[in-house]
Amino acid sequence: MNATTYETLLVEERDDRVVVTLHRPDARNAISGRMIAELHDVCDELERRPKLLLLTGHGRVFAGGADIAELLERGRDEALQGINSRLFERVRRLPMPTVAAVDGWALGGGAELAYACDLRIAGPDAVFGNPEPGLGILAAAGACWRLPELVGESVAKQVLLAGRNLDAQAALAAGLVIDVVPVEKLLDEAHALLDRMARSSATALRLTKLVVDSPGAHPVADDLAQAVLFEGEDKKDRMTRFLEKRSRA
Known part of the structure; x- marks a missing residue:
């Protein structure tokens, strides 16, 4: 721009x-x-x-x-x-x-x-x-x-x-x-x-917004969006860091 x-x-x-x-x-x-x-x-x-x-x-x-x-x-x-x-x-x-x-x-x-x-x-x-x-x-x-x-x-x-x-x-x-x-x-x-x-996952933000703005499509839209996120490396990395930080606390 x-x-x-x-x-x-x-x-x-x-x-x-x-x-x-x-x-x-x-x-x-x-x-x-x-x-x-x-x-x-x-x-x-x-x-x-x-x-x-x-x-x-x-x-x-x-x-x-x-x-x-x-x-x-x-x-x-x-x-x-x-x-x-x-x-x-x-x-x-x-x-x-x-x-x-x-x-x-x-x-x-x-x-x-x-x-x-x-x-x-x-x-x-x-x-x-x-x-x-x-x-x-x-x-x-x-x-x-x-x-x-x-x-x-x-x-x-x-x-x-x-x-x-x-x-x-x-x-x-x-x-x-x-x-x-x-x-x-x-x-x-x-x-x-x-x-x-x-600081959040960009993909998670995009899919969350998409689901929130899709009235009447639940719970299928929720499930499909979550399925995409569950397969992503970003989710695995973030949850692993969370668990490692908690184990050190």
């Missing part, structure tokens, strides 16, 4: 992860068609060469929503294309775990992009909300079904129907975020979370 090729993203590639920063500072990082296309490019790379993903926003805001000027011009045909929803579902299905580090506003499409990540960690000023009905539309890029899965039907309806915004502490209480940390430590803590995952 080459960060100079992107207009709306800052992309940093490391050995075991990719850090993507939404970067439209003049528009509160609003999700435009250009940003969608560039995020698809990132997904292309992560599907070809799976790595962990850290997604965050520039300038004390995650994403203030979709680009309203673009939404105004979209009609039925564009809605049926699922421009945002297809991308967010692709993010959801990336092979390796994804983390959204959210500070400031994550509204509308910005919130839905955060919901599509496997985990979210928040700064103290994070705010999640879906005000789409106030604009005459619905949160059609995953929030209407993904948010109830994340926080339960009651809280989801408070957000989606009653226009409630979830601040950082409310998001933590609802289980939407894993932790709330000081803003100056947000990226460090997000990387620490990725570090913990990176």
Whole structure:
């Protein structure tokens, strides 16, 4: 990946992860068609060469929503294309775990992009909300079904129907975020979370995510994934080290 090729993203590639920063500072990082296309490019790379993903926003805001000027011009045909929803579902299905580090506003499409990540960690000023009905539309890029899965039907309806915004502490209480940390430590803590995952078997992480995201396929999916892992050298090495360490204790 080459960060100079992107207009709306800052992309940093490391050995075991990719850090993507939404970067439209003049528009509160609003999700435009250009940003969608560039995020698809990132997904292309992560599907070809799976790595962990850290997604965050520039300038004390995650994403203030979709680009309203673009939404105004979209009609039925564009809605049926699922421009945002297809991308967010692709993010959801990336092979390796994804983390959204959210500070400031994550509204509308910005919130839905955060919901599509496997985990979210928040700064103290994070705010999640879906005000789409106030604009005459619905949160059609995953929030209407993904948010109830994340926080339960009651809280989801408070957000989606009653226009409630979830601040950082409310998001933590609802289980939407894993932790709330000081803003100056947000990226460090997000990387620490990725570090913990990176110490696990990459194959085990991929298969665990695949099984968790496959409702209705159990227990067959569990058995098939476990069968693959049981035959791997990584499993044998890790369990042998565990038993040797315990025997020395």
